[in-house]
Amino acid sequence: MMTQVETSTTAAVPVLDVHDVTVAYHRKPVIWDVDLTINTPQLVGIVGPNGAGKSTLIKAILGLVPMASGRVSVYGKPFRQQRRLVGYVPQRESVDWDFPVNVLDAVLMGTYGELGWLRRPGRKQKAWARECLDQVGIADLEARQIGQLSGGQQQRVFLARALAQKAEIYFMDEPMAGVDAATERVIFELLRQMRDDGKTVIVVHHDLRTIAGYFDEVVLLNMRLVASGPVAEVFTNDNLRKTYGGRLGILEDAGEAMRAQERSQ
Amino acid sequence: MSYTTTIIFAGTSLLGACAGLVGCFAVLRRRALVGDALAHAALPGVCLAFLVLGYRSLPAMLLGAFVTGIAGIVCISTLRQFTRIKEDAAIGIVLSVFFGAGVVLLRVIMNSVSAGSKAGLETYIYGKTTSIALADVYLIGGAAVGCLAIIVLLYKEFQVVVFDSEFAGVQGWPAFLLDLLLMAMIAFAVVIGLPAVGVVMMAALLIIPAAAARFWTEQLWVMLAMSALMGAAMGAVGTTFSSRFEGLPAGPAIVLCGSVVFLISLLTAPRRGLLARLWSERKFRRRMARQRTLNVLYNVWERSHPEVLSFAMDDVLRRKSWTFDELHSALGALSREGCVSFQPEGRFAMTDHGLQCAAMAARGFRMWELFLTENAEASSGIADFDYRSLEERLPREMIAELEEKLKEEGRYPTIMRRDGFSHECN
Structure with missing residues (x-):
């Protein structure tokens, strides 16, 4: 409860402040000196070519990979003290879906952080987990083993689990990769709903054509930060060229999407 | 001890x-x-x-x-x-x-x-x-x-x-x-x-x-x-x-x-277990074979006069690269559930029930086909061409959309009874 008060009274403090983050694997830098500030709750897309370090950036922020340098604060305090405010949707391939849990159990895992050591999820947590399942539209699948779901349904399980965390800021690693159009629509609607509820959602995204339609801010990343800010200001052909190099196919697609977006507004 | x-x-x-x-x-x-x-x-x-x-x-x-x-x-x-x-x-x-x-x-x-x-x-x-x-x-x-x-x-x-x-x-x-x-x-x-x-x-x-x-x-x-x-x-x-x-x-x-x-x-x-998996694999193959046969039968029926329900097996064989024996056993399976009946001189007839089932199979196949065409990038894991999984796997609006498009193209199976989905034709 305390966290709720803090987030609402500290409007001047940025939601997320990433300072000077550098990550290296085997003495080879993967992320170079990234500074990133997100001031108000919104939908943020992180884009960049393959191997640009998008997932690594998220994982470094979340403390999952060691940083060579840098610090991260969430609502003005070091990340470690603010874990309860943070939700996470990892890449779907990162877990073994044959693991013996059903959908409801998997979503219940989202409540474990709030429960703390030794306490078991009870009726209250189950009701909340079902509510989260309902929000992603798969309430009817709660008894299924997670391996029996389609890719899109598995992605929704991960989203429901993140919702169950009751976080203020969510990090999602390619939640729309490899899902069907229907699921993508559901996910996007959900993200927008979360943003409208005052949450910040930071999404690693692969599809440049939908950036302008989906996100408020965009982060262009290719090892170093190329640019970040409101989509209209930052998502320019010039910046895209800096991020992706001369691969014009992608650029033209994205430019086309931008123009379509502008026309519709 | x-x-x-x-x-x-x-x-x-x-x-x-x-x-x-x-x-x-x-x-x-x-x-x-x-x-x-x-x-x-x-x-x-x-x-x-x-x-x-x-x-x-x-x-x-x-x-x-x-x-x-x-x-x-x-x-x-x-x-x-x-x-x-x-x-x-x-x-x-x-x-x-x-x-x-x-x-x-x-x-x-x-x-x-x-x-x-x-x-x-x-x-x-x-x-x-x-x-x-x-x-x-x-x-x-x-x-x-x-x-x-x-x-x-x-x-x-x-x-x-x-x-x-x-x-x-x-x-x-x-x-x-x-x-x-x-x-x-x-x-x-x-x-x-x-x-x-x-x-x-x-x-x-x-x-x-x-x-x-x-x-x-x-x-x-x-x-x-x-x-x-x-x-x-x-x-x-x-x-x-x-x-x-x-x-x-x-x-x-x-x-x-x-x-x-x-x-x-x-x-x-x-x-x-291995036996259970083999068994369900077998059931799955039979179901798929049945749906493919029904789909072909519907296509054959669609091309002929609507009143005609009796066909020569050769007509079917011309449309599908099956051997006579394969077709015969596929039709045999369908005749056991009353969808078709064999007639003399290498012919067979579809029953009303059979036509219903065939229309449903054809609807399922065409809907999935259209779905795949429209969502070619990201949906191969979803489409399984089983007409019974359409309702389960796709959201209702999407099914309505697909139906609408098929109707526009004039390819929506027309003899479908509005009331009778999925109850009789399993």
């Missing part, structure tokens, strides 16, 4: 239960081979403890086993982390090097120490349950109860770390420490099992009950309970065999008993 057999019986059952319990997490965490390496790496520890003390002392030898076992694990993770050697190769190297060292040390002891004090040391390789004393049973029992208590208390924490350690890390669980605790429990189970089962077979006691239990359930706690029970049964029955037949080491006997349990699980478990 004599006093000694009771003790041995109790000892091996508890050991099996303990190994079965922690083995579940080893298997789910993909650490099964690490348990094997640990067991092999424990042998030099046993020998070193003996060499240092000069006589047999179970606690000292277990401590030695624990120390070199953990050293082996540390070697594996060091090799993996700081060199380009992959985990399986690292395990192979550590396992054989430590085991080799253990065997050499064993030889040294055999050659140098007087016969009385070294007796039974070689049983550490294959295991010998007659060496279990009452004190050992207490130790094993204590370990089993300890593991059970830890797993019951930290069930939720272990579950989330083993399933998704990164997510657990973000939530603030000390994933590394919990992992270490699991590893320590595995090491402990391995070490207390060494005198009874031997280093060569110990891994099987970890892996087999867990792997067998996985066939029967989709829930973690059920898997844990079953695995513990199966492990206990393995231990008990294996010991009985070993004590009945002179010279049969306990380790192999226990493992062979376990393999029978495993085989039964592998074959007969519902859903995940």
Whole structure:
């Protein structure tokens, strides 16, 4: 409860402040000196070519990979003290879906952080987990083993689990990769709903054509930060060229999407 | 049952239960081979403890086993982390090097120490349950109860770390420490099992009950309970065999008993078992064959006069590259459920019911086809061309959209009764 008060009274403090983050694997830098500030709750897309370090950036922020340098604060305090405010949707391939849990159990895992050591999820947590399942539209699948779901349904399980965390800021690693159009629509609607509820959602995204339609801010990343800010200001052909190099196919697609977006507004 | 057999019986059952319990997490965490390496790496520890003390002392030898076992694990993770050697190769190297060292040390002891004090040391390789004393049973029992208590208390924490350690890390669980605790429990189970089962077979006691239990359930706690029970049964029955037949080491006997349990699980478990899978595969093929046939029949009917329900098989064969026999058996299956009836001179007739079913199959096929065309990038995992899964797999608006488009193209099966979806035509 305390966290709720803090987030609402500290409007001047940025939601997320990433300072000077550098990550290296085997003495080879993967992320170079990234500074990133997100001031108000919104939908943020992180884009960049393959191997640009998008997932690594998220994982470094979340403390999952060691940083060579840098610090991260969430609502003005070091990340470690603010874990309860943070939700996470990892890449779907990162877990073994044959693991013996059903959908409801998997979503219940989202409540474990709030429960703390030794306490078991009870009726209250189950009701909340079902509510989260309902929000992603798969309430009817709660008894299924997670391996029996389609890719899109598995992605929704991960989203429901993140919702169950009751976080203020969510990090999602390619939640729309490899899902069907229907699921993508559901996910996007959900993200927008979360943003409208005052949450910040930071999404690693692969599809440049939908950036302008989906996100408020965009982060262009290719090892170093190329640019970040409101989509209209930052998502320019010039910046895209800096991020992706001369691969014009992608650029033209994205430019086309931008123009379509502008026309519709 | 004599006093000694009771003790041995109790000892091996508890050991099996303990190994079965922690083995579940080893298997789910993909650490099964690490348990094997640990067991092999424990042998030099046993020998070193003996060499240092000069006589047999179970606690000292277990401590030695624990120390070199953990050293082996540390070697594996060091090799993996700081060199380009992959985990399986690292395990192979550590396992054989430590085991080799253990065997050499064993030889040294055999050659140098007087016969009385070294007796039974070689049983550490294959295991010998007659060496279990009452004190050992207490130790094993204590370990089993300890593991059970830890797993019951930290069930939720272990579950989330083993399933998704990164997510657990973000939530603030000390994933590394919990992992270490699991590893320590595995090491402990391995070490207390060494005198009874031997280093060569110990891994099987970890892996087999867990792997067998996985066939029967989709829930973690059920898997844990079953695995513990199966492990206990393995231990008990294996010991009985070993004590009945002179010279049969306990380790192999226990493992062979376990393999029978495993085989039964592998074959007969519902859903995940091999027979169940073959059966459902067969059912699936038949269903698909039926739908493909119905779809073709609908296409043939659509091209002819709507009143005509009787066709020559040759007409169908012209549209589909089947042999006559294939078509005949496909139609035979349909005639058994009253969809078609055979007529003389190589002809057959569709019944009203058959036409309904054919229209539904055709609708399903066309809807999926259209869905795939429109969502070519990301949807191959969803479309399965089964007309019954349309409603389950696609949202209602999308189905309505697809229906609308098919109607525009004039390809929507027209004779479909509005009321009769999916009830009669299964």
